[in-house]
Amino acid sequence: MSTFLGMPGHLRGVESFPRAAHRGLTNATQRHNLTHATTTIRDKRAAVVAELDDWQELRAAGSAIKRDVLARLPELLEQFEAAVTARGGIVHWARDAAEAGAIVTDLIRATGETEVLKVKSMATQEIALNEQLAAAGIHAQETDLAELIIQLGHDTPSHILVPAIHRNRAEIRDIFLAGMPGVDPDLSTEPADLAEASRVFLRTQFLRTRVAISGCNFGIAETGTVSVVESEGNGRMCVTLPQTLITVMGIEKLLPTYRDLEVFLQLLPRSSTGERMNPYTSLWTGVTPDDGPQEFHIVLLDNGRTRALADSVGREALKCIRCSACLNVCPVYERAGGHAYGSTYPGPIGAILTPQLTGFESADDPNGSLPFASSLCGRCNEVCPVEIPITDILLELRHRKVTEYPPVPEATMMQTLTQLWSHPRLWNAAAGMVALGRVLGGRDHTITSVPGFLGGWTSVRDVAVPPKQTFRQWFAGSEAQHLLTAARRGAEGEA
Ligand code: SF4
Numbered sequence: 001m002s003t004f005l006g007m008p009g010h011l012r013g014v015e016s017f018p019r020a021a022h023r024g025l026t027n028a029t030q031r032h033n034l035t036h037a038t039t040t041i042r043d044k045r046a047a048v049v050a051e052l053d054d055w056q057e058l059r060a061a062g063s064a065i066k067r068d069v070l071a072r073l074p075e076l077l078e079q080f081e082a083a084v085t086a087r088g089g090i091v092h093w094a095r096d097a098a099e100a101g102a103i104v105t106d107l108i109r110a111t112g113e114t115e116v117l118k119v120k121s122m123a124t125q126e127i128a129l130n131e132q133l134a135a136a137g138i139h140a141q142e143t144d145l146a147e148l149i150i151q152l153g154h155d156t157p158s159h160i161l162v163p164a165i166h167r168n169r170a171e172i173r174d175i176f177l178a179g180m181p182g183v184d185p186d187l188s189t190e191p192a193d194l195a196e197a198s199r200v201f202l203r204t205q206f207l208r209t210r211v212a213i214s215g216c217n218f219g220i221a222e223t224g225t226v227s228v229v230e231s232e233g234n235g236r237m238c239v240t241l242p243q244t245l246i247t248v249m250g251i252e253k254l255l256p257t258y259r260d261l262e263v264f265l266q267l268l269p270r271s272s273t274g275e276r277m278n279p280y281t282s283l284w285t286g287v288t289p290d291d292g293p294q295e296f297h298i299v300l301l302d303n304g305r306t307r308a309l310a311d312s313v314g315r316e317a318l319k320c321i322r323c324s325a326c327l328n329v330c331p332v333y334e335r336a337g338g339h340a341y342g343s344t345y346p347g348p349i350g351a352i353l354t355p356q357l358t359g360f361e362s363a364d365d366p367n368g369s370l371p372f373a374s375s376l377c378g379r380c381n382e383v384c385p386v387e388i389p390i391t392d393i394l395l396e397l398r399h400r401k402v403t404e405y406p407p408v409p410e411a412t413m414m415q416t417l418t419q420l421w422s423h424p425r426l427w428n429a430a431a432g433m434v435a436l437g438r439v440l441g442g443r444d445h446t447i448t449s450v451p452g453f454l455g456g457w458t459s460v461r462d463v464a465v466p467p468k469q470t471f472r473q474w475f476a477g478s479e480a481q482h483l484l485t486a487a488r489r490g491a492e493g494e495a
Contacts (some may be wrong), residue, residue, distance in 0.1 A: 044273070093301045141202075172194055348390045
């Protein structure tokens with residue numbers, strides 16, 4: 001089941017990152033699949049980015065536009081609402097996942113339908129919309145190929161753009177054979193055959209389903225226009241064929257003007273799929289009589305975004321356009337896999353966005369471990385098309401995490417050290433006892449393992465035994481001490 005960001009982490013029962021990553025590291029098939037897929041996308045991205053002389057200027061423009069949006073968000077949202085309403089759309093506001101789910105559920109119930117189509121959408125995954133609808137007796141059919149694989153396989157996404165990136169062709173064939181009604185039992189593992197099987201399956205759904213749900217890549221405040229960019233055309237079917245269209249859009253997805261799309265429709269495809277442009281870019285504004293859905297609702301979702309917006313450092317994460325370039329270059333993501341993050345948003349963007357959307361609710365919140373899921377190599381900063389300083393935000397979040405929820409062993413140790421360092425006698429006595437640690441070193445004077453939580457230190461390195469004397473003990477009997485004492489006496493005599 002998708003992670004439900006609207007609930008506190010400790011109630012979700014999600015594992016901490018280190019524990020889940022450990023399991024991901026032992027999954028050789030997944031690691032192989034991920035390395036192959038991310039390397040391919042990375043190379044494609046590098047090639048198409050290199051074609052543009054003004055790539056860095058485009059990134060700077062994208063960053064500046066998004067910063068402007070965040071600085072004027074209330075004003076732009078009102079402008080967007082007015083524009084959508086003027087064109088026949090209906091705007092709804094949702095504070096959190098539960099509220100958004102209830103709004104969408106009520107809208108579907110009002111149509112009398114119990115089946116809906118879904119365009120691939122991170123916002124709806126974030127609020128676990130499929131699960132909320134299922135609880136209300138409504139089946140949401142995923143139409144994006146990768147999402148379909150996830151849904152049929154009762155799996156969870158592991159990548160923003162390619163949710164089934166951890167699966168290979170043979171696994172997908174098996175999932176189709178097990179879960180897709182009417183599939184050819186002799187289905188091969190050829191990509192064309194797998195795509196054709198999903199096309200045949202989905203075509204009947206497109207023709208009979210009257211309600212669709214989409215996310216939104218960009219909403220235009222000036223015109224009330226909503227857009228979805230994709231590669232397969234399934235999204236285009238969903239936003240044109242049904243009678244009713246419901247779009248769930250994070251409030252940070254706005255752009256001020258239609259013209260701003262020029263920048264983002266260059267940045268996004270090159271950064272995400274390594275393409276010069278998206279094969280399908282669907283744009284719609286309100287309702288057009290006798291053309292496309294005749295009822296259009298848009299749910300504007302907060303779900304922690306205003307909290308992130310109020311944070312002068314963390315708000316930069318709201319510039320994200322979900323391209324997934326940072327995932328594809330991240331050495332930690334490539335090895336641990338997306339499921340290890342236990343979050344809708346995996347990889348570097350998940351490590352900075354999820355803690356901000358959920359907050360550090362409790363000291364044992366597993367998601368509090370996400371800002372530590374990085375080697376801080378900085379490759380994510382270099383590829384991000386909107387110049388999000390991901391590693392700076394990671395460091396800030398780490399600082400806050402240990403300040404707000406100091407780990408118990410470290411906090412106790414620091415309090416003890418504070419006492420020791422505040423009393424010279426205690427300090428000298430404790431420092432003298434350190435020499436006892438020499439017995440752990442044996443004949444070669446090397447400590448290879450220590451007990452308790454300190455064992456983590458020696459699990460990957462040896463430690464030299466402590467010296468026989470402390471510095472103070474050595475100094476007290478040394479020539480330097482005699483010289484210092486004589487100098488002091490001389491100085492006192494002269495005085
Ligand atoms: S943080 Fe940047 S690179 Fe990562 S998904 Fe968002 S826009 Fe793309």
